[in-house]
Amino acid sequence: MRNHATRSAGSDALTDNQRLPLRALMALSTAAFLTVLTEALPAGVLPGMSADLAVSEATTGQLVTIYAIGTATTAIPLSAATAGWRRKHLLLTGVAGFAVANTVTAASAHFPLTMASRFVAGVAAGLVWALLVGYARRMAPASLQGKAIAIVMAGIPTALSLGVPAGTFLGGAFGWRVTFSLMSVLAIALVGWIVAAVPDYPGQRSGGRRPVLRVLSIEGVAPVLFVTGVFVLAHTILYTYIATFLGQVGMGDAIDVVLLAFGVTSMLSIWIVGAHIDRRLRTLSIASTILVAVAAAILAVLADAPALVYVAVTLWGLGWGGVPTLLQTAAADAGGDAADDAQAMLVTLWNAAMAAGGVAGGILLDHLGPGSFPWTVLVLLAPVLVVVVAARTHGFAAVAPRRTDAPGRP
Structure with a gap:
């Protein structure tokens, strides 16, 4: 069916098979940006938060972990509980949750309250992440659904390459509370943008939704989820402790430049994907895996040469930047009529892998040192490559599936 949403809900609605509703897609991309920035910002303002909240930096670092736990533990049950909600109402609820959580974080003087607000922010992230890909697919013609998802997912590298450095600078200049307050302002502005530009779609009828865990029985879903969990785990181990690794190889004063190179090449990767x-x-999925593996190999063997570290980081960014788009598109394609459930499972696994990556990296650091990080990435990416190559019929199909308008589309 073709979308006949009212003009008030989206004056830039699709009029032909080659047009994308860019205003609406950019609103969703901003939601992705806000989600990632809210998650990652504490790492950039850690010393200030630690001092103001009167806890150690190691303890303050758990503000990132509790966010990931909030997302991982609630994405699937919330996806099931809100299946019948209008999609726009659910999206607005998630973004409003960011406004509330970041406001409480900015005002809190007590660490337990800050932890609670971060958990709420993680819950809001679970709502938003489970919606974004399905929304993008519904708004786009079948032939451009992948491109629509890529536009939305561009919010991720933008947050990491521009948002976190900017937030860190503002936190250093004006205090971390100002930075979180600005994110609340952004969330409120985004609510207005969504109301004005994003069309609404119905939820799923009761009885039309299969149990979430049964989604694993759909051919292609399990391989995509396996690749998601292991690939994200590998990336997180190295990315979380990249500053420590660079310090070991004598590039501790170049962390900002290295992260900028990673961010810029990640943006290029999003465009290519x-x-x-x-x-x-x-x-693209095979190429991404190989690029990150080659980057890890260079860092494992040749990190004593700064020029080669930059080569490795460039390859890493080129490989990783498009991965969220690739995996979410693969999950949605494999899930078919159960695409929303597949997305909820992917979001849960993604955040669980991020939390596990931080813990695993800490254990590796204590027992084997930072030099173990790239070797660990190589070991983890070997089965990822095997699964991607093997899943040529379902999951990472050699022949692209025939995409149709999403179920429930008006």
Whole structure:
């Protein structure tokens, strides 16, 4: 069916098979940006938060972990509980949750209250993440659904390459509370943007939704989820402790430049994936895995040469930047009519892997040192590559599935 949403809900609604509703997609991309920035910002303002909240920096670092736990533990049950909600109402609820949680974080003088607000922010993230891909697919013609998802997912590298450094600078200049307050303002502005530009869609009828765990029985879903969990775990171990690794190889004063190179090449990766994902998802998935593996190999063997570290980080960014788009598109394609459930499972696994990556990296650091990080990435990516290559019929299909308008689309 073709979307006939009212003009008031989206004056830029699709009028032909080659047009994307950019205003609405950019609103969703901003939601992704806000989600990632809210999650990652405490790492950039850690010393200030630690001092103001009167806890150690190690303890303050758990503000990132509790956010991931909030998302991982609630994405699936909330997806099931809100299946019948209008999609726009649910999206607005999630974004409003960010406004409330970041406001409480900015005002809190007590660490337990701050932890509670971060958990609420993680819950809001679970709501938003489970919606974004399905929303993007519904708003786009079938031939451009991958490109629509890429536009939305561009909010992730933008947050990491621009948002976190900017938030860190503002936190250093004006205090971390100002930074969290600005994120609340952004959330409120985004609510207005969504109301004005994003069309609404119905939820799923009761009885039309299969039990979430049964989604694993759908061919192709399990391979995508396996790749998601292991790939994200590998990336998180290295990314979380990249400053420590760079310090060991004598590049501790170049952390900001290295992260900028990673962010810029991640943005380039998003553009490349967006241009080709609708026809070459499998090829791009294999290439991404190989690029990150080659980057890890360079860091494992040749990190004593600063020029080669930059080469490795460039390859890492080129490989990783498009991965969220690739995996979410693969999950949605494999899930078919149960795409929303597949997305909820992917969001849960993604955040669980992020939390596990921080813990695993800490254990590796204590017992084997930072030099173990790239070797660990290589070991983890070996089965990832095997699964991606093997899942040529379902999951990471050699022939792109025939995409149709999403179920429940008006």
